[in-house]
Amino acid sequence: MKLPCQQIPLPKAADVDKDGAGVPQPSPHLPASVLTPLHCHKLDVCKHPFVRESAVVKQYSFIHCQVKTNLSLVDKLELIFVVAIHFRGLLSLSKSLGLIEGYGGRGKGGLPATLSPAEEEKAKGPHEKYGYNSYLSEKISLDRSIPDYRPTKCKELKYSKELPQISIIFIFVNEALSVILRSVHSAVNHTPTHLLKEIILVDDNSDEEELKAPLEEYVHKRYPGLVKVVRNQKREGLIRARIEGWKVATGQVTGFFDAHVEFTAGWAEPVLSRIQENRKRVILPSIDNIKQDTFEVQRYENSAHGYSWELWCMYISPPKDWWDAGDPSLPIRVLSPPDYCHWQRFAGSDWDPIFVLTDRCCPHLLHGKSLECGTNVAACLPPCGTPAMIGCSFVVNRKFFGEIGLLDPGMDVYGGENIELGIKSYVGPITKILRKHLSDIQKPILPEKLRVCPAASQRTHLVWLCGGSMEVLPCSRVAHIERKKKPYNSNIGFYTKRNALRVAEVWMDDYKSHVYIAWNLPLENPGIDIGDVSERRALRKSLKCKNFQWYLDHVYPEMRRYNNTVAYGELRNNKAKDVCLDQGPMENHTAILYPCHGWGPQLARYTKEGFLHLGALGTTTLLPDTRCLVDNAKSRLPQLLDCDKVKSSLYKRWNFIQNGAIMNRGTGRCLEVENRGLAGIDLTLRSCTGQRWTIKNSIK
Numbered sequence: 001m002k003l004p005c006q007q008i009p010l011p012k013a014a015d016v017d018k019d020g021a022g023v024p025q026p027s028p029h030l031p032a033s034v035l036t037p038l039h040c041h042k043l044d045v046c047k048h049p050f051v052r053e054s055a056v057v058k059q060y061s062f063i064h065c066q067v068k069t070n071l072s073l074v075d076k077l078e079l080i081f082v083v084a085i086h087f088r089g090l091l092s093l094s095k096s097l098g099l100i101e102g103y104g105g106r107g108k109g110g111l112p113a114t115l116s117p118a119e120e121e122k123a124k125g126p127h128e129k130y131g132y133n134s135y136l137s138e139k140i141s142l143d144r145s146i147p148d149y150r151p152t153k154c155k156e157l158k159y160s161k162e163l164p165q166i167s168i169i170f171i172f173v174n175e176a177l178s179v180i181l182r183s184v185h186s187a188v189n190h191t192p193t194h195l196l197k198e199i200i201l202v203d204d205n206s207d208e209e210e211l212k213a214p215l216e217e218y219v220h221k222r223y224p225g226l227v228k229v230v231r232n233q234k235r236e237g238l239i240r241a242r243i244e245g246w247k248v249a250t251g252q253v254t255g256f257f258d259a260h261v262e263f264t265a266g267w268a269e270p271v272l273s274r275i276q277e278n279r280k281r282v283i284l285p286s287i288d289n290i291k292q293d294t295f296e297v298q299r300y301e302n303s304a305h306g307y308s309w310e311l312w313c314m315y316i317s318p319p320k321d322w323w324d325a326g327d328p329s330l331p332i333r334v335l336s337p338p339d340y341c342h343w344q345r346f347a348g349s350d351w352d353p354i355f356v357l358t359d360r361c362c363p364h365l366l367h368g369k370s371l372e373c374g375t376n377v378a379a380c381l382p383p384c385g386t387p388a389m390i391g392c393s394f395v396v397n398r399k400f401f402g403e404i405g406l407l408d409p410g411m412d413v414y415g416g417e418n419i420e421l422g423i424k425s426y427v428g429p430i431t432k433i434l435r436k437h438l439s440d441i442q443k444p445i446l447p448e449k450l451r452v453c454p455a456a457s458q459r460t461h462l463v464w465l466c467g468g469s470m471e472v473l474p475c476s477r478v479a480h481i482e483r484k485k486k487p488y489n490s491n492i493g494f495y496t497k498r499n500a501l502r503v504a505e506v507w508m509d510d511y512k513s514h515v516y517i518a519w520n521l522p523l524e525n526p527g528i529d530i531g532d533v534s535e536r537r538a539l540r541k542s543l544k545c546k547n548f549q550w551y552l553d554h555v556y557p558e559m560r561r562y563n564n565t566v567a568y569g570e571l572r573n574n575k576a577k578d579v580c581l582d583q584g585p586m587e588n589h590t591a592i593l594y595p596c597h598g599w600g601p602q603l604a605r606y607t608k609e610g611f612l613h614l615g616a617l618g619t620t621t622l623l624p625d626t627r628c629l630v631d632n633a634k635s636r637l638p639q640l641l642d643c644d645k646v647k648s649s650l651y652k653r654w655n656f657i658q659n660g661a662i663m664n665r666g667t668g669r670c671l672e673v674e675n676r677g678l679a680g681i682d683l684t685l686r687s688c689t690g691q692r693w694t695i696k697n698s699i700k
């Protein structure tokens with residue numbers, strides 16, 4: 001059927017999330033959950049002949065049974081008695097573990113909780129052990145309320161009743177029992193029961209006795225039929241633990257969380273709704289903070305997640321367009337323009353198609369600009385989503401997660417897997433649907449022609465183009481304890497480095513050098529066994545992924561690039577043993593000599609343009625770049641300044657070849673070391689005496 005565009009009603013931005021009649025959101029103060037027949041049949045109370053089995057409703061520790069009508073008073077009293085006995089049983093479960101249930105108590109509403117001085121004393125040891133105040137946690141109810149930090153508009157949004165079910169997977173190792181159980185209670189209390197397929201607890205071979213039988217007995221009795229417990233026979237690390245959880249999951253959607261979180265009411269519906277619209281979206285609930293000392297819940301600012309070239313993850317500010325839109329309920333850095341716009345390819349290759357807007361049904365909201373038919377746009381306008389994830393909470397379609405190869409099982413402990421998932425979500429598979437569709441449109445269509453607006457059958461959908469995507473949802477919030485220390489091996493730097501090199505070798509093409517530079521490792525023989533990456537490379541090939549350049553251009557355009565690097569690493573002088581050029585105290589803005597250690601402050605980088613940078617690699621253009629060496633023609637000390645702000649082009653350029661002099665192109669002075677006898681050695685700029693320098697690694 002052909003429809004002229006003008007007759008199709010223009011959707012308002014707000015309607016996108018409002019498809020379906022919607023269900024009333026649970027009140028933030030009274031999260032309710034319905035025991036489905038699945039959970040219900042194992043509860044004795046549900047077997048009572050007066051109870052209509054599928055309609056037992058639990059609210060905290062109180063039960064509302066929907067009973068058969070026309071019961072006599074005696075029957076009703078009997079039923080109340082049965083229910084009371086039942087719930088005393090349930091409550092005594094937590095009591096037997098020294099834990100508390102119910103809405104109120106210490107820390108309710110996410111307020112800071114306190115201990116008496118005597119209790120404080122007892123709390124010290126466990127606090128050190130777990131990296132949070134686990135003693136205090138035991139005094140806080142497993143069901144405590146936390147504040148609802150969602151943007152106001154989120155609370156008005158309505159979602160379809162028909163959403164996919166989620167399996168919630170918690171992974172833990174040597175975590176406090178009360179903290180794990182609060183995560184479980186919170187998940188049950190704040191996820192509508194018809195959407196909660198199951199909860200999976202993956203124990204990565206904890207040592208604590210309380211995490212064995214006591215944990216398992218509790219969850220099976222408290223939530224019969226709902227919780228699966230998976231035990232790793234040896235310590236696998238967070239990455240493989242998550243994969244183990246995924247293997248036993250049966251929900252259409254899987255959510256992965258640390259076992260020290262608390263959910264906000266209404267967290268699940270927006271997430272499941274976005275995944276239902278497009279199964280290739282990886283959704284990140286917004287993270288708030290649970291303070292590790294008082295368990296106070298603090299709101300965190302809306303952010304996207306990015307990373308440095310070492311592949312350490314970090315929060316990055318949402319783009320200006322997101323702020324400008326003035327609607328904090330919008331997904332952060334979502335594929336733009338919105339998916340409900342219609343597009344058609346008219347040029348470019350399969351891998352880098354160029355698209356035009358093909359109808360006027362969506363003439364708005366492209367970075368705040370109004371677009372007409374035939375407007376030429378790239379596949380998605382950067383930034384297309386959040387580049388990566390912090391990692392403590394993400395939700396993804398179970399099968400899609402499998403299709404893109406889960407997390408890299410060849411990675412140890414954690415670090416890097418969160419970046420890999422971000423990268424491959426985007427460069428990941430272009431589906432058959434897309435390819436079929438592209439072959440449907442053989443001939444390039446000129447923009448002029450499109451101005452008449454083509455038939456609906458010619459429409460395509462933006463989301464096919466980018467493989468998948470990743471986005472942060474401000475309407476879905478999960479509070480997370482930032483622990484003072486982590487239970488895994490203390491040498492997290494080593495594992496992150498190793499995992500980062502795996503990501504680099506598989507996904508980053510020409511940009512893999514950036515990871516080696518950031519970690520100050522030679523490209524050849526870096527001295528780290530990264531294991532076998534052939535399977536991951538084969539995965540990338542089989543998925544027919546786009547390249548990393550595409551990803552940088554479209555998803556992480558603000559990331560700084562260092563393709564101009566000629567040499568990098570410690571910079572040493574032939575006259576001075578065991579000292580390296582070092583950035584010294586930041587505020588002095590002069591380079592110094594310092595015993596070599598090879599960390600960030602000693603990372604020298606010589607570029608094709610003749611710049612000599614010193615210090616850790618920069619990250620995004622929103623943050624300052626590495627400073628560079630400048631000869632100001634006055635001082636005998638080499639200045640360390642922001643290269644872009646130095647006007648003289650020559651004073652910041654240096655001639656250098658390996659094992660040769662470092663000479664300023666503006667002044668002709670050389671960077672040299674001066675031996676001052678007892679006063680030590682100094683860095684200086686002076687007439688060249690033939691001293692030679694080497695930078696540890698070269699790029700051919």
Ligand SMILES: [Mn+2]
Nearest residue numbers: 258392480481
């Ligand atoms: Mn965590």
